[in-house]
Amino acid sequence: MENIFNYIDGQLVKPVSGNYLDNYNPAEGKVYSLIPDSDKKDVENAIDVAKRAFPDWSGLSITERGNILNKVADFIDRDHEKLALAESIDNGKPLKLAKSVDIPRASANMRFYATAIQHFASEAHIPDDQFINYTTRKPVGVAGCISPWNLPLYLFTWKIAPALAAGNTVVAKPSEITPMTAFLFSKLCIEAGMPKGVLNIIHGLGSKTGQAIIEHPDTPLISFTGGTETGKRIAATAAPMFKKLSLELGGKNPNIIFADCDFDQALSTSVMSSFANQGQICLCGSRIFVERTIYDRFVKEFVDKVENLTVGDPLEETTKMGAVVSEPHMEKVLSYIDLAKKEGGKVEIGGNQIKLEGRCAEGYFIAPTVITGLNHACRTNQEEIFGPVVTIMPFDSEEEVVSYANSTAYGLAATIWTENLKKAHRVADKVKSGIIWVNCWLVRDLRTPFGGMKQSGVGREGGWEALRFFTEPKNICINTK
Numbered sequence: 399m400e401n402i403f404n405y406i407d408g409q410l411v412k413p414v415s416g417n418y419l420d421n422y423n424p425a426e427g428k429v430y431s432l433i434p435d436s437d438k439k440d441v442e443n444a445i446d447v448a449k450r451a452f453p454d455w456s457g458l459s460i461t462e463r464g465n466i467l468n469k470v471a472d473f474i475d476r477d478h479e480k481l482a483l484a485e486s487i488d489n490g491k492p493l494k495l496a497k498s499v500d501i502p503r504a505s506a507n508m509r510f511y512a513t514a515i516q517h518f519a520s521e522a523h524i525p526d527d528q529f530i531n532y533t534t535r536k537p538v539g540v541a542g543c544i545s546p547w548n549l550p551l552y553l554f555t556w557k558i559a560p561a562l563a564a565g566n567t568v569v570a571k572p573s574e575i576t577p578m579t580a581f582l583f584s585k586l587c588i589e590a591g592m593p594k595g596v597l598n599i600i601h602g603l604g605s606k607t608g609q610a611i612i613e614h615p616d617t618p619l620i621s622f623t624g625g626t627e628t629g630k631r632i633a634a635t636a637a638p639m640f641k642k643l644s645l646e647l648g649g650k651n652p653n654i655i656f657a658d659c660d661f662d663q664a665l666s667t668s669v670m671s672s673f674a675n676q677g678q679i680c681l682c683g684s685r686i687f688v689e690r691t692i693y694d695r696f697v698k699e700f701v702d703k704v705e706n707l708t709v710g711d712p713l714e715e716t717t718k719m720g721a722v723v724s725e726p727h728m729e730k731v732l733s734y735i736d737l738a739k740k741e742g743g744k745v746e747i748g749g750n751q752i753k754l755e756g757r758c759a760e761g762y763f764i765a766p767t768v769i770t771g772l773n774h775a776c777r778t779n780q781e782e783i784f785g786p787v788v789t790i791m792p793f794d795s796e797e798e799v800v801s802y803a804n805s806t807a808y809g810l811a812a813t814i815w816t817e818n819l820k821k822a823h824r825v826a827d828k829v830k831s832g833i834i835w836v837n838c839w840l841v842r843d844l845r846t847p848f849g850g851m852k853q854s855g856v857g858r859e860g861g862w863e864a865l866r867f868f869t870e871p872k873n874i875c876i877n878t879k
């Protein structure tokens with residue numbers, strides 16, 4: 399039974415309380431490691447050292463900070479296999495996915511901001527010859543970074559990299575459900591010579607450890623990714639403290655398929671956008687709207703493809719879908735399938751837990767599930783399920799499908815399939831989502847603003863957006879006469 403430790407002041411340390419929490423392997427349904435049950439004391443220790451480390455870290459040149467982030471990326475690349483295996487075991491996702499997506503993107507996040515900071519310029523305005531205005535963008539202090547369990551190291555580094563590159567120090571908390579790669583990451587940071595106290599990683603419960611980070615007076619920057627309900631609680635704590643807040647929350651993303659689409663491309667990509675990572679990506683297209691003239695054909699051919707999605711042992715090469723992240727999450731997803739049936743939905747395929755043989759007999763597996771016959775306004779189509787469950791609904795007009803797409807409290811991502819360029823621009827303009835893909839899905843250019851509207855979040859990550867979030871602008875006007 400491996401013990402995970404906190405990473406504070408450059409050391410791997412036990413929680414002050416000496417208490418630990420069970421960490422499960424979701425494919426086996428068994429406890430396989432222990433994580434620190436950290437509390438306020440651990441958080442205070444971490445923030446104290448992060449504050450002490452701030453002057454030297456923010457005083458380093460952008461090249462020196464970039465070099466350290468790149469060094470960490472070198473070690474992520476060196477340990478790619480080990481990190482991917484750890485991610486697959488901890489999250490339940492197929493090893494193949496962890497190898498091809500999660501870990502390479504964690505390395506890319508570090509490298510992207512190691513270099514972006516070298517080009518992060520500011521503005522100066524010289525409208526006439528008497529007054530010069532220039533803006534500085536300086537690091538703020540200790541950033542609190544809190545990340546979720548669906549893409550553990552990928553989203554953990556997505557916050558840490560820009561925060562550190564900008565010159566802040568960091569107290570970061572990964573999800574207590576998937577702590578392992580953050581623990582391995584802390585060891586890489588020690589190896590890479592990350593100065594003590596610059597990055598501190600605390601493990602523990604959101605409501606205790608996470609909450610302690612949010613409410614501490616010396617974390618002026620809070621960057622959070624997770625559920626919308628948690629986002630509301632975090633905002634309620636942080637707002638009266640006037641903290642700068644970045645919230646990347648849930649989604650209920652429409653996948654709009656017009657009759658004039660490239661049918662085979664729309665079909666195959668929609669299988670991916672529905673079930674990748676067991677449907678546990680905030681960008682997955684969980685509501686599929688298909689123009690009526692191709693609806694029956696699409697449903698039939700989509701279900702045929704889903705039939706071939708092998709649910710199995712995440713460590714097997716042939717596995718297309720692994721376990722969902724935890725037993726409570728499996729119960730949540732299954733409860734939504736029951737709800738869909740009660741609301742009049744027809745389960746075209748799946749709809750049940752899958753019991754595997756052997757090592758994974760006690761694991762948390764759900765069959766990829768396709769449901770038809772529901773209207774856009776029912777709870778199943780309004781609430782985030784965050785599992786391998788999609789609904790398919792027909793539509794007749796562009797106006798109708800745009801109103802369906804915009805009918806939820808969320809506004810994170812959307813996908814549009816049409817070969818008509820004018821229609822693509824028109825519909826993309828009308829759909830209220832922060833991220834829109836046309837004839838593609840999950841194409842991620844790290845320079846682009848990433849985030850959602852409405853209850854999908856506040857602010858944007860990515861590119862300059864993240865560096866502007868993690869710095870404080872100050873405008874200085876000089877009278878030269």
Ligand code: TXE
Nearest residue numbers: 545546572573604605608609624625628646647648680784
């Ligand atoms: O996220 P939580 P969960 C959605 C998805 C999922 C739901 C809940 O619908 O079912 O959110 O998932 C920490 N103060 N997404 O329970 O609770 C917590 O420890 C400070 C979408 O995993 O939001 C963890 O580290 N921190 C999302 C992190 O917040 C707190 C991806 C996320 O936990 C806290 C994942 C508090 N009071 C889930 N309470 C996306 N947008 O990608 C919890 N935490």
